Amino acid sequence: MTPAPVPETAAPGAVVGSGEHILSVRGLTAHVAGQQVVEHVDLEVAATGVTALLGRNGVGKTSTIKAVMGLIGRTGRIDLAGQDISGLPTHKVAQLGVGYVPEDREVFSALTVSENLRIAERPGHAHQYDLVYDLFPELKQRAGQAAGTLSGGQQQMVSLARALLNDNRVLLVDEPTKGLAPRLVQEVGQVLARAAEVVPVLLVEQNLQVVRELAQHAVVLTGGRSVHHGAAAAFLNDPELTQRLLGVSTGAEGSV
Amino acid sequence: MSEVILLAVTGVGLGAIYFLVASGLSLIYGLMHVLNFAHGVFLTLGAFLGLEVAQRLGASTWTGFAVSLLVGALAGAAFAALTERVLVQKLYNRHIEQVLVTVGLGLAAVALFDGIWGTDPRFPRGPAWLSETTTIGGANIPNIVFVAIISAAAVLAAVVLFLKHTRYGMIIRAGVENRAMVTALGIDVRNAFTLVFTIGGAAAGIGGVLASHHFGYVSPMLGQTLLIFAFIVTVIGGLGSLIGAAVASVLVALLQQFANFYLWGTGDFAVVILLALVLLTRPSGLMGRKA
Ligand SMILES: Nc1ncnc2c1ncn2[C@@H]1O[C@H](COP(=O)(O)OP(=O)(O)O)[C@@H](O)[C@H]1O
Ligand SMILES: [Mg+2]
Numbered sequence: 001m002t003p004a005p006v007p008e009t010a011a012p013g014a015v016v017g018s019g020e021h022i023l024s025v026r027g028l029t030a031h032v033a034g035q036q037v038v039e040h041v042d043l044e045v046a047a048t049g050v051t052a053l054l055g056r057n058g059v060g061k062t063s064t065i066k067a068v069m070g071l072i073g074r075t076g077r078i079d080l081a082g083q084d085i086s087g088l089p090t091h092k093v094a095q096l097g098v099g100y101v102p103e104d105r106e107v108f109s110a111l112t113v114s115e116n117l118r119i120a121e122r123p124g125h126a127h128q129y130d131l132v133y134d135l136f137p138e139l140k141q142r143a144g145q146a147a148g149t150l151s152g153g154q155q156q157m158v159s160l161a162r163a164l165l166n167d168n169r170v171l172l173v174d175e176p177t178k179g180l181a182p183r184l185v186q187e188v189g190q191v192l193a194r195a196a197e198v199v200p201v202l203l204v205e206q207n208l209q210v211v212r213e214l215a216q217h218a219v220v221l222t223g224g225r226s227v228h229h230g231a232a233a234a235f236l237n238d239p240e241l242t243q244r245l246l247g248v249s250t251g252a253e254g255s256v
Numbered sequence: 257m258s259e260v261i262l263l264a265v266t267g268v269g270l271g272a273i274y275f276l277v278a279s280g281l282s283l284i285y286g287l288m289h290v291l292n293f294a295h296g297v298f299l300t301l302g303a304f305l306g307l308e309v310a311q312r313l314g315a316s317t318w319t320g321f322a323v324s325l326l327v328g329a330l331a332g333a334a335f336a337a338l339t340e341r342v343l344v345q346k347l348y349n350r351h352i353e354q355v356l357v358t359v360g361l362g363l364a365a366v367a368l369f370d371g372i373w374g375t376d377p378r379f380p381r382g383p384a385w386l387s388e389t390t391t392i393g394g395a396n397i398p399n400i401v402f403v404a405i406i407s408a409a410a411v412l413a414a415v416v417l418f419l420k421h422t423r424y425g426m427i428i429r430a431g432v433e434n435r436a437m438v439t440a441l442g443i444d445v446r447n448a449f450t451l452v453f454t455i456g457g458a459a460a461g462i463g464g465v466l467a468s469h470h471f472g473y474v475s476p477m478l479g480q481t482l483l484i485f486a487f488i489v490t491v492i493g494g495l496g497s498l499i500g501a502a503v504a505s506v507l508v509a510l511l512q513q514f515a516n517f518y519l520w521g522t523g524d525f526a527v528v529i530l531l532a533l534v535l536l537t538r539p540s541g542l543m544g545r546k547a
Contacts, residue, residue, distance in 0.1 A: 071436050094442035106437045108430040119426050120441045162441065 022047045022170045022200045023068070023098075028076035030060075030067035037063040038074070039224035043202075045170055048209055050192065050201045050214045052232050056247055058238045061204045062103050064221070065172045069093055069100050081169060086129035095122065099163035099199070103174040105155045109148025113139050113158055116147050120162035135191050153184040162189070164195055171195065174204045189213055208250060220245045258394030265392065265512045269401035271509035272408030276463030277322040277479075277486035278493070278501040279415065280336070280456020284498020286432035286451050287445075289351055290344060294358040295460055295486070296479030297365035299335050300496060302328030302461025303468040303478060304373055307380045325407070332461020333454045340453035345446060362480060369476035377473035386469055404466045411459050412502055419498070424451055432496045455527050485512075488527055492534045494544025504542060 023045035030038035038060045050102040053061050067074035070090040085093050094100065107116055117139070118228045121127050133140045136157045142150065147158055156176055163171050173192065177185040189210045192201060198216065205211050211218070215232035222245060228235065235241060242250045276301055284292050306324035313320040339361060347353045381539050386403065389396035419425035427448050431438045460479070460543030467482065468474040489508050508527050516523035534541065 070441055071440065089444075090436070090439040091442050091444045094440055100440045102437065102440070106434055108437070110431050110433055111426065111430055115426055115430075118423075119430055119438070119443070122442050168444075 020047045021045060022081055023202065024077075025064075025068065025077045026077040026079075028064065028067055028074060028078065030063050030072050030074040032063065032072050036065055037072070037224060041148040041221065041224070041226045043077075043219040043226055043229070044217075045081050046217050047203045048196075048200055049216045049233075050196045050203050051217040051219065052070070052211045052215035053202055053204045053219050053221070054211070054235075054246060056245075062174055063223060063224075064211040065100070065174050065202070065204065068172060069098065097167065097169035099166065099168035099171040099205040101159050101171065101176060103164050103178065103204075105152070105159040107147040107150070107155045107158045107162075109146065111147055112144050113147055113150070114143040116158050117161060117165055120165050122166045125166045125173075127165050128167070129165070132164055132227055135164070135194065136161055141245060153187075156180065156184070156188060157191075160191060160195075168199050169201055171201045173201055176203075177207050177210055185210065201202065208236060208242075259517075261393045262395035262397060263517055264510065265395065265397050267510035267513035268506055269404045269470065269509075270513065272404040273463050273467050273482065273508035274485055274489050274509055275408050275502050276411060276459045276466070277482055278489040278505055279411065279498055280452070280457050281483075281486055282490045282493065282496055282498060282501040283288035283415075283428070283432075283452045284456055285490065287428055287435065288344075288449055290354045290358070291396060291487075292344075292358050292453075292456075293355065293483070294361040294365065295456065296481070296483030297338075297362055298332040298339075298370075298457040298460040299467065299482060300369055300474070301335050301365070301464070301478035301479075302332040303380075303464030303474040304369065304378075305331040306461075306465035307378060307468060307474055310382070311381065316383055316468055318383050321382050321386070328461040328465035329348075329458040330461070331465065333458035335451055336453040336457020336460070339457075340450045344453070345449060348446070362483075366476045366480060373474075373476065375476065377475040379473050380468045382469050388454060400466070400469045400496035404470055407462060407466055411462060412498070415455060415459070415498060418455075424448060428452060459536055460537060485527070488531050492541055494541025497541065497543040499542055500543030 021044040025041060025043045028038055028041040029036060041064050043053065052116055053064065055061055063072060066072045068078055070088060070093050074086065076086060077084060080096055080098065085096060108119070111119065117132065138154065139157055142154070147155060150158065160176065176188050176192065180188065185207060192203065192214055195201060203215060211232060216231060218232040218235045219226055220235065223230035228241065228245060236250050239249045242248055277295060281292060284290055305330035309327045310320040310324035313323055342362060343357045343474065344354050347357060380474050386400045387398065389398050419429055427438060427443055431445050431448055435445055464479060467478060489499055489504045492508065493504030508530065511526050511530055512523035515526035519526065
């Protein structure tokens with residue numbers, strides 16, 4: 001494999017200073033059915049580019065994102081562009097400009113593709129149908145098809161398209177390449193790269209090659225706690241760290 | 257032969273009334289996961305107020321009958337909307353408490369109806385044509401049966417059109433499937449909750465007026481008695497499925513009619529057996545989504 005380009009902003013060990021964050025989470029805890037699934041997470045999503053949220057299976061990445069959305073019970077402080085959103089119900093969080101692409105796509109299978117997009121239209125916003133259909137021409141052709149009959153990759157496009165339709169301030173994207181064929185993994189990576197040019201992204205991603213290509217910053221969780229913050233490239237280039245925190249050894253030359 | 261036709265057509269008529277109750281139950285459960293044990297009292301209120309209005313306007317006139325249907329729908333809708341806003345919504349996401357509060361409301365409302373209208377049944381009169389019969393294939397079928405069938409079909413068509421072609425309808429369909437994701441798109445689903453209660457209450461209210469003519473009486477218990485069968489219908493059809501509720505309503509009512517007539521009055525028993533069979537073989541109902 002060829003070495004992936006290391007983004008210039010990701011000087012090894014760089015920590016993004018405050019004020020450059022769109023989303024800031026402090027001392028987050030979250031629980032599902034009485035069980036604590038997030039114990040203590042601090043994280044910052046940079047105001048531009050992609051911040052990766054990494055960690056082994058079951059460490060609480062999905063739960064962290066759901067807690068930010070208000071989909072599960074949480075405590076702690078969550079600031080979106082300086083506004084505390086930790087007490088807001090989910091629909092208010094979304095209305096403030098948080099786009100959510102959930103782990104298992106969660107398209108509405110009984111609705112058509114175009115209905116899946118229309119229901120995502122946030123009133124009072126311009127809706128970026130040009131962008132969405134430019135990124136996913138297939139969705140235009142399949143507008144009338146029930147989303148439940150689409151392939152996994154196509155459903156992921158619908159799920160991404162729902163989030164890209166509105167002018168969001170940040171996107172929370174949870175394992176968008178999960179279960180996709182290599183060609184589609186590439187395509188999703190390209191879409192996210194393009195999206196990240198205009199909106200900051202918090203990305204949960206197991207495919208470290210994708211992380212390497214997209215992310216400037218990384219936050220790593222273990223056991224419901226955030227244990228590492230730093231530049232994505234520096235983290236991925238440290239085989240000892242990735243072995244200890246992710247259980248995979250990544251070579252310094254990008255051979256993930 | 258005329259016997260079979262009579263049983264079949266009146267069975268579909270009874271199914272029409274079941275559907276008017278079950279449609280709301282199914283939508284409410286599908287979207288909110290609330291079993292609404294107060295749904296029958298929306299029907300009863302619709303029946304009583306419809307009867308009162310018809311008496312004042314002239315019970316045997318078509319105007320009186322038409323207005324009584326309208327008043328029944330409005331009364332059921334208003335009562336249901338109020339129930340959702342004042343009681344159910346306050347207990348957002350606390351399903352056990354929501355169910356308990358609907359049980360309580362059901363009991364309290366029946367007591368209230370007892371107080372206002374008395375425990376004895378009241379007998380509505382309608383246009384003379386309603387109690388006459390039309391002969392089909394040798395069977396003399398009461399005309400109210402046709403009115404019930406047409407009304408239920410109109411309600412079904414209206415609700416389907418609403419669900420398919422309006423933004424709120426789309427939100428309800430999406431919410432039945434995945435409510436959390438709907439809120440994550442920035443939509444306050446609570447308005448959709450109130451709306452499904454209102455629609456369900458209106459259908460039940462219409463059902464109340466029709467049931468009072470179909471059965472020939474109104475009593476404070478009328479709605480809650482029908483509610484039991486409506487619940488069975490809703491489960492058999494698949495909780496959350498409107499078309500499932502329609503199909504199961506007719507199925508249950510036909511089974512009940514035929515078993516009552518040919519199997520020595522075992523209609524209710526046969527319905528329970530059908531329920532058990534469906535639950536054992538298709539736990540999510542005929543048209544329910546897989547759990
Ligand atoms: N609905 C749930 N009920 C009970 N436990 C859950 C539920 N969802 C997640 N968990 C638990 O919470 C922990 C974190 O899960 P999750 O946030 O999905 O991790 P990740 O996304 O990092 O794989 C895991 O131990 C998981 O078993
Ligand atoms: Mg996950």
